[in-house]
Amino acid sequence: MRQAPLIEMLDISKSFPGVQANDHISFRVYPGEIHALLGENGAGKSTLMSILAGLYRPDSGYIKVKGEAMRFRSPRMALEAGIGMIYQHFRLIQNFTVAENIVLGSPASSFRVNHRAIEKETAALSAKFGLEVNPAARINQISLGEQQRVEILKMLYRGCDILIMDEPTTVLTPQEVEELFKVLRLMSGQGKAVVLITHKLKEVMEIADYVSVLRKGKVVADGRIENLDEKTLTSIMVAREVEFSQIDRKKSSEKVVLEISKLQVPGDQGHLAVENVNLTLHAGEIVAIAGVAGNGQKELLEAIAGLRNPSQGEIRLDGKMIQEQSVQEHLAAGIYMVPEDRLGMGLVPNLSVMDNAILRNYTRREVKRGLLFNYKKIIAYTRKLVEDYNIYLSDIHHPINYLSGGNLQKLLLAREIDQEPRVLLASYPVRGLDVAAAEAVYQILLKERDKGTAILLVLKDLDDIFRIADRVAVMYDGQINDVLDLESTDIDKIGALMLGVNKVGVHYAETQAN
Amino acid sequence: MESATIALLAAAIVAGTPILFAALGELMAERSGILNLGVEGMMLVGAVLGFIFASNTGNHWYGLLAAMMGGGLMASIHAFISVTLRGNQVVSGLALTIFGTGISGFMGKSYQGMPAADPFRPIAVPLLGDIPVLGPILFKQDALVYISLILAIGLWYILFRTRWGLRIRSVGENPAAADAVGISVSRVRYICTILGGMFAGLGGAYLSLAYAPSWQENMTAGRGWIAVALVIFALWNPLRGLLGSYLFGGVEALTFRIQTIGIHVSSFFLAMLPYLLTILVLVLVTIRLRQEAGAPRALGVPYDREER
Numbered sequence: 001m002r003q004a005p006l007i008e009m010l011d012i013s014k015s016f017p018g019v020q021a022n023d024h025i026s027f028r029v030y031p032g033e034i035h036a037l038l039g040e041n042g043a044g045k046s047t048l049m050s051i052l053a054g055l056y057r058p059d060s061g062y063i064k065v066k067g068e069a070m071r072f073r074s075p076r077m078a079l080e081a082g083i084g085m086i087y088q089h090f091r092l093i094q095n096f097t098v099a100e101n102i103v104l105g106s107p108a109s110s111f112r113v114n115h116r117a118i119e120k121e122t123a124a125l126s127a128k129f130g131l132e133v134n135p136a137a138r139i140n141q142i143s144l145g146e147q148q149r150v151e152i153l154k155m156l157y158r159g160c161d162i163l164i165m166d167e168p169t170t171v172l173t174p175q176e177v178e179e180l181f182k183v184l185r186l187m188s189g190q191g192k193a194v195v196l197i198t199h200k201l202k203e204v205m206e207i208a209d210y211v212s213v214l215r216k217g218k219v220v221a222d223g224r225i226e227n228l229d230e231k232t233l234t235s236i237m238v239a240r241e242v243e244f245s246q247i248d249r250k251k252s253s254e255k256v257v258l259e260i261s262k263l264q265v266p267g268d269q270g271h272l273a274v275e276n277v278n279l280t281l282h283a284g285e286i287v288a289i290a291g292v293a294g295n296g297q298k299e300l301l302e303a304i305a306g307l308r309n310p311s312q313g314e315i316r317l318d319g320k321m322i323q324e325q326s327v328q329e330h331l332a333a334g335i336y337m338v339p340e341d342r343l344g345m346g347l348v349p350n351l352s353v354m355d356n357a358i359l360r361n362y363t364r365r366e367v368k369r370g371l372l373f374n375y376k377k378i379i380a381y382t383r384k385l386v387e388d389y390n391i392y393l394s395d396i397h398h399p400i401n402y403l404s405g406g407n408l409q410k411l412l413l414a415r416e417i418d419q420e421p422r423v424l425l426a427s428y429p430v431r432g433l434d435v436a437a438a439e440a441v442y443q444i445l446l447k448e449r450d451k452g453t454a455i456l457l458v459l460k461d462l463d464d465i466f467r468i469a470d471r472v473a474v475m476y477d478g479q480i481n482d483v484l485d486l487e488s489t490d491i492d493k494i495g496a497l498m499l500g501v502n503k504v505g506v507h508y509a510e511t512q513a514n
Numbered sequence: 515m516e517s518a519t520i521a522l523l524a525a526a527i528v529a530g531t532p533i534l535f536a537a538l539g540e541l542m543a544e545r546s547g548i549l550n551l552g553v554e555g556m557m558l559v560g561a562v563l564g565f566i567f568a569s570n571t572g573n574h575w576y577g578l579l580a581a582m583m584g585g586g587l588m589a590s591i592h593a594f595i596s597v598t599l600r601g602n603q604v605v606s607g608l609a610l611t612i613f614g615t616g617i618s619g620f621m622g623k624s625y626q627g628m629p630a631a632d633p634f635r636p637i638a639v640p641l642l643g644d645i646p647v648l649g650p651i652l653f654k655q656d657a658l659v660y661i662s663l664i665l666a667i668g669l670w671y672i673l674f675r676t677r678w679g680l681r682i683r684s685v686g687e688n689p690a691a692a693d694a695v696g697i698s699v700s701r702v703r704y705i706c707t708i709l710g711g712m713f714a715g716l717g718g719a720y721l722s723l724a725y726a727p728s729w730q731e732n733m734t735a736g737r738g739w740i741a742v743a744l745v746i747f748a749l750w751n752p753l754r755g756l757l758g759s760y761l762f763g764g765v766e767a768l769t770f771r772i773q774t775i776g777i778h779v780s781s782f783f784l785a786m787l788p789y790l791l792t793i794l795v796l797v798l799v800t801i802r803l804r805q806e807a808g809a810p811r812a813l814g815v816p817y818d819r820e821e822r
Contacts, residue, residue, distance in 0.1 A: 055693075056820060076696030091691035093684050094811070104684050105695035109677050154695065 004067060006031050006193050007052065007083070007162055012061035014047055021047040022058070023217035029162065034184060034194045036204040036225075039214035040237060040434035042404060045197045046088075048214070049164045052195075053085035054078030084155030085164040090147050092139045098122060099135040102154050125153055131183055144171040144293075145179075152183065163187065164195045169203055173292050174462075174495050181207050199237075199434060201230050213237055234435070255283040257454040258304070258335075258423050263313035265296070265303040273299035275478040277313070281423060281454040286445065287483075288469035289458045291498050296478035297458040298340065301425050304456070305337040306330035317423065331360075334422030338412050338429060340458070343401060346412045353396040353403070353411065357382040360415055389414040390440065406437025413444050424448060427458040442468050462491050474498055522767055523651045527659060530763025532557070532717040532725060532734075534662050536741035537748065537755045538669055539713025543589075544745055545673060546706035547686040547812040550592050551607030553714050554738025555614020556585040560718025562618040562625075565729040569631045574723050577632075578658075581719035582712040588614060589711020590704070597703045600816035615732060625729045633727035634658055634720075656724050658716070663756070665713070670752040682706060686810030689817035699817050714738070740792050747795045750810065758795075765791055 009027040013020070021044045029035050037045045050056045052063065054072035063070050065081045072078045075085075092101050099118040102125075103109040109118070115136075122135035131149040139147060148168060155163055169177045184194050184207060198204060204211055205225065212222040213236050221228075221236045258281040267273030273296045281287055289297050302308035304315060306327045315323040317333055325333070339345040347356045358367060358378050367378050382396045389410045393403055400408065409429060416424065429445065430438035445468065449455055459465050465472050466486060473483045474497035482497060536553050543550045550556075560581035568577025588610055595606040634656040643653040652663075673679035682702055684692040689699045717737070722729050740762055748755035769784035 053694075074696065074698070075694050076698070079696045085694070087694070091688065091694040093687045093691055095687065096680070096684065100680060101691075103677075104680055105692065105697040111677050113676055113680055158695075 003031055005029060005064075006033075006066060008064040008067075009048070009052060010061055010064070012048065012051060012063075013059045014044075014051060014056060015059060016047075020217050022051070024061070025214070025217070025219055027212060027219065029193045029195060030210075031161075031191045031193055032188045034188050034196065034207055034209050036196045036198060036208035036211045037214065038198060038201070038204055038211055038233065038237060040199060040436070042434070043214040043237075044217040045214050046166055049085060049166065049195060049197055052078065053083055053164060055085070079158055079160065082159065082161045083164070084158060084160035084162070086148070086151040086155065086166065086168065088166040088170065090144075090151055092147055092150060094140045095138055097135065098133050098137055098139065098142070098150050101139060101150055102135075102157050104154075106158060122153065122157075125157060129153070129156060129183060129186065145173070145176040148172070148180070161192045162195070163192060164197070166197045167199075168196065169198070169200065171293070173498065177203070201233055204233070205230055237435070253283045253285075253452075257281050257283050257318065258456075259314075259316040259319075260304070261314050261316075263300070263303065263310050263315065265299045265308055265310045267296070267299055272311075273478055274303065274310075277478075277480050279473055279480060279483065281456060283454055284449055284452045285470045286449050286455040286457060286468055288465045288472045289456065289475050289480075290460075290462065290465055290472050290494055291458075291475035293460065295475045297475055298427065299478075300475070301337060301427060301456070301458060304423070305335055305425055307337075331419070334420070336416040336419055336421040336424055338409075338416055338424070338426035340427035340431070342405070342408045342412055347400050347408065349401040350399050352398060353386070353393060353400050354378060354382045356400050357385055357396075357411065357415055360419055385411070385414045385418060389444065404437075406433045406440065409433060409437070409441055410444065413441065417444070417448055421453055424453050424455045425457075426455070428460060429457060430464060431460070438464075462494055465494070466491070520647060520650050522771055523764070524654070525767035525770070526760050526764035527651065527655060528725060528763065529766040530759035530761070531659050531662050532720040533737050533741050533744060533762055534666060534756060534759035535658075535717030535720060536714045536738055537744040537759060538662075538665055538752055539585075539710035539717070540741055541710075541745045541748065541750055541752060541755055542669060542673075542682070542713070543707045543710035544813055545686045545750055545810055546682050546703045547689060547810055547815065547817070548593065548596050548703050548707045548710075549603045549607065549814040550589065550596075550610070550707060550710060551604060551742060552588060552592055552610025552614065552711075553607075553741050554734055554736070555611035555618075556588045556711050556714035557718035557721070557734045557738045557741075558614045558618035558732070559584040559588055560715030561722040561733055562622040562718075562729060563715070564719030565625060565630060565722040566621065568723055569625065569628070572631050574630075574632045574634055577723055578716065578719050581715040583715070585711040585713070585715020585718065586708045587711070589708045589714070592711070593704045593707040596707070596816060597700050600818060603814050603816075611738070619731045622729045622731060626731060628728060630723050630727035630729075632723075634724040658720050658724055661716075662720075666752045666756040673752065683810070686812055689812050690819075693817070693819060703817075714741075717741070736789065740788060743792045743796055746809070747799050749799070749808075762788055762791065 005028040007029040009025065012022050012025045014022040025048055027048065037049065039045045047056060051058045054075040054077050063072065070081055093104065099115065099122040102122050103118050119135035122133065126133050131153055133146055133149050133153065134142065148171065168180060172180060188194060196208065208225050210224055211228060211233065213220050213233065215237065260277060260279040263274055263277045264272055265274035277300060291297055299308055303310045306325060310323050314321055317335065322330065322333060343349050358381065361367060367374055367381065379396065386393065386396065391407050391410045393407060403411065430441050433441065445455060457469065469486055471483055471485055472494060473480045474494055476498060536557055540550060540553050563584040564577040564581035567580035568574045592606050592610055595601040596603045636654050636656050639653040643649045673682060681692065681697050685697060685699050685702045693699050718734060721733055744755060744758045744762065747758050765788050769787055772779060772784060773781055
């Protein structure tokens with residue numbers, strides 16, 4: 001028999017304008033349990049946990065902590081009840097020190113902030129749980145992995161015995177994931193409960209004791225991990241068998257489209273973000289750049305797209321030097337980029353779908369009538385994009401921020417691909433997308449590849465790289481040491497290169513997390 | 515010559531004090547993430563209320579209290595619009611300034627040009643006042659100068675050495691993070707904004723009860739705006755604000771000095787100097803400003819917990 005539950009959420013409902021995020025959900029967590037909350041994007045996982053953490057108030061239903069009914073009006077009340085949540089975007093004050101962030105807002109801290117004392121306290125706590133941090137460092141100086149450890153310590157400092165983590169492994173390297181799981185096991189061994197919000201099945205199978213699967217705001221399945229397997233969970237999660245189509249890696253043509261040699265690109269802080277990079281892209285192939293974020297991928301892509309000036313080296317398109325040219329000229333030559341930040345850099349949030357769709361070609365004669373726009377044509381054009389790329393939306397006149405991440409990405413890709421690029425660059429094209437949406441994006445990219453476009457992708461997930469890319473270039477500390485054929489390599493080799501382990505004395509923590 | 519320099523520096527402190535009060539208030543509000551451009555208006559209301567209450571009660575302390583209440587009340591309107599309604603802080607602040615200019619002129623109509631009934635007078639601090647040079651500059655001033663000094667140092671201590679300061683700054687930097695550890699963002703912002711308004715009211719009252727003990731319509735003459743600029747110049751640090759205020763005060767005092775010694779420069783040109791300095795300072799600071807020492811990151815941004 002199990003112990004009494006630590007947390008009971010009963011009959012919880014919550015709706016946002018236009019969506020029923022949680023629909024009469026009941027959810028229990030027991031002491032010492034690592035409970036995975038699984039589901040696609042928009043299934044209601046984060047909403048449910050934000051209710052538990054006191055951030056949102058449910059429309060109906062109630063919460064019991066250790067058998068006692070609670071009504072959380074703020075995160076403070078949830079914290080006092082021992083519930084701590086670590087959000088996907090860390091809630092840390094960038095220019096405070098690690099120790100300051102840990103004691104911030106804690107009722108236990110003294111009026112006068114004694115830095116030496118709080119740093120000592122932090123060090124003691126960090127040693128106790130094996131969470132290595134530098135108490136005196138400022139948050140903006142430390143890696144994302146270390147920031148996550150600070151978040152965990154923050155909750156432990158407050159004596160939380162229920163820790164909720166929203167997609168904790170997204171920002172971590174494989175090694176850091178292992179460390180995190182070790183800490184979580186240690187915590188569960190002490191009777192604390194952990195709720196992991198995730199859509200990564202593999203991690204669930206590895207760490208969780210118990211799984212609840214959410215779909216469209218409802219719990220569609222739950223059970224102990226021993227009684228479930230990866231395939232069943234996937235099909236429950238998306239309610240349809242997803243075809244993990246294995247792509248056919250064809251020998252790409254010998255035709256060189258883009259040639260980069262000895263490229264050096266300065267970063268924002270003036271250091272060399274890209275160092276001595278050589279890379280060749282052929283027509284009709286997908287090359288992935290693997291690496292931990294912040295190792296120069298962003299700067300490399302921006303340099304190719306003409307958004308950042310290289311300090312040295314050459315970028316040739318069809319043998320012609322292009323690095324001196326303006327962004328306009330890059331576009332005219334056929335180099336298009338889908339940036340990492342969809343809503344910030346790729347699209348204009350408050351403009352309509354239609355306005356966003358024509359951002360690339362609003363200057364063309366076809367969409368104009370004298371000085372004015374020819375809206376009939378613009379509407380027809382937008383409708384065609386929406387239809388061709390299976391973008392789900394209610395109205396092309398609505399602001400674009402009503403669209404889900406997957407549909408935003410599809411629209412963005414559609415807009416760029418419609419310009420018939422010779423070279424297509426994309427950063428993290430499936431970041432934050434669920435299985436089905438990611439698959440749709442892959443299909444779009446593969447189709448474009450087969451048309452003969454050279455595609456360069458920055459990807460994080462090694463699984464993604466193996467699914468879609470023909471070749472992989474591993475970037476570490478601004479350099480590309482090796483370009484590997486995916487046919488003849490394995491995950492471990494790429495993982496090792498990503499961490500720069502072939503270099504003596506280089507440690508991951510040195511790479512500035514972005 | 516030495517005595518003239520001492521007199522000039524003492525005058526610089528007097529001229530800088532109203533700006534210092536207002537700048538400290540604005541600094542505190544901005545540290546919590548609220549930009550209040552109503553400083554000029556709050557100062558004017560503080561000046562007129564301080565004058566009216568001091569005249570009618572014959573006690574400058576009542577005047578001071580009224581000035582603080584007036585400034586605080588106006589700031590609470592701004593806090594309501596910015597925090598509770600999540601409105602546009604620039605618009606709300608500007609409205610406050612326009613409103614304050616108008617209502618102070620209206621309230622002070624019958625007091626126009628009258629001398630203050632019970633102005634603040636210099637009090638020499640025993641012992642400290644006898645220190646050569648420093649004594650006459652710093653310690654033979656009126657009570658409000660001492661209060662402003664204590665406020666500046668106290669605010670610095672609170673912001674950078676205490677739990678409260680950590681909370682205020684966290685709310686101004688990243689309200690979502692502050693919220694997640696149980697700090698009430700709204701409460702911190704209300705408190706800082708309203709206290710900030712009280713400080714501005716004090717600054718106004720200093721003008722009408724100590725600096726030029728009388729009521730003149732629009733007597734702040736842009737000092738509220740200088741205070742707003744000074745906060746940036748001070749990089750949101752009260753001690754730097756203290757020095758900055760005295761620098762501005764010094765320029766102001768100097769312009770009077772130059773006129774009295776009889777150097778022939780247009781008085782209009784001289785009157786322009788503090789504002790010219792403001793622009794210069796802003797340009798220089800902006801050039802030099804880097805992220806690490808920059809504005810509170812959430813400055814002017816309303817916080818909405820359920821925003822997705």
